[in-house]
Amino acid sequence: RKEVEQDPGPFNVPEGATVAFNCTYSNSASQSFFWYRQDCRKEPKLLMSVYSSGNEDGRFTAQLNRASQYISLLIRDSKLSDSATYLCVVRRWGANNLFFGTGTRLTVIP
Amino acid sequence: GAGVSQSPSNKVTEKGKDVELRCDPISGHTALYWYRQSLGQGLEFLIYFQGNSAPDKSGLPSDRFSAERTGGSVSTLTIQRTQQEDSAVYLCASSLGREGLKDTQYFGPGTRLTVL
Numbered sequence: 454r455k456e457v458e459q460d461p462g463p464f465n466v467p468e469g470a471t472v473a474f475n476c477t478y479s480n481s482a483s484q485s486f487f488w489y490r491q492d493c494r495k496e497p498k499l500l501m502s503v504y505s506s507g508n509e510d511g512r513f514t515a516q517l518n519r520a521s522q523y524i525s526l527l528i529r530d531s532k533l534s535d536s537a538t539y540l541c542v543v544r545r546w547g548a549n550n551l552f553f554g555t556g557t558r559l560t561v562i563p
Numbered sequence: 564g565a566g567v568s569q570s571p572s573n574k575v576t577e578k579g580k581d582v583e584l585r586c587d588p589i590s591g592h593t594a595l596y597w598y599r600q601s602l603g604q605g606l607e608f609l610i611y612f613q614g615n616s617a618p619d620k621s622g623l624p625s626d627r628f629s630a631e632r633t634g635g636s637v638s639t640l641t642i643q644r645t646q647q648e649d650s651a652v653y654l655c656a657s658s659l660g661r662e663g664l665k666d667t668q669y670f671g672p673g674t675r676l677t678v679l
Contacts, residue, residue: 455605457605495672496654496670496672497606497654497670499668499669540605540606549594549596549611549613549619550596550598550619551596551608551668552608553605553606554605555603555604555605556605
């Protein structure tokens with residue numbers, strides 16, 4: 454079983470829509486959680502960290518459910534510039550590296 | 564300030580040749596990571612350097628892969644006797660080396676390696 458699993462999409466949504474991505478992780482020793490954004494042929498960039506209590510950054514809201522080992526990202530009022538691949542990322546206690554999902558592709562349509 | 568830089572940006576090589584990929588981390592970052600991203604795959608961890616500690620090589624896929632970090636800064640990833648399955652984007656990241664959520668990894672633009 455993969456460390457991190459995501460629905461690859463693609464998600465095609467109109468401008469202004471609300472879209473949600475989900476992600477599950479397999480290792481209960483996972484400690485830190487992130488969403489990264491990756492534009493086509495570019496490097497991943499940190500979008501936001503995910504805190505246990507849930508957190509919001511403008512139009513973006515991240516949630517963590519440790520009991521279900523589940524992470525979500527909600528994007529409200531989608532913009533054309535939100536089109537990208539969203540990577541669910543986990544760091545496990547005692548591990549040096551990050552574990553990445555394969556990403557969910559989002560296209561926001563005019 | 565300057566981000567993580569990598570060179571070359573693209574490398575095309577013939578099967579069986581050796582290649583060297585370079586990474587310059589962000590100044591002051593003690594931790595350095597190499598990952599690779601194959602088409603349609605998630606990022607795969609290769610190796611991790613932290614200060615003067617022995618590197619974590621647990622992600623290297625074979626003994627054809629090796630990496631060095633000189634003077635705690637620049638790192639070189641070497642792939643010997645390249646195979647077609649080595650074709651991927653090789654991404655370097657660096658971080659301050661702190662525990663937990665505050666240790667954000669910043670990625671370089673990657674080197675796209677194509678083995679013919």
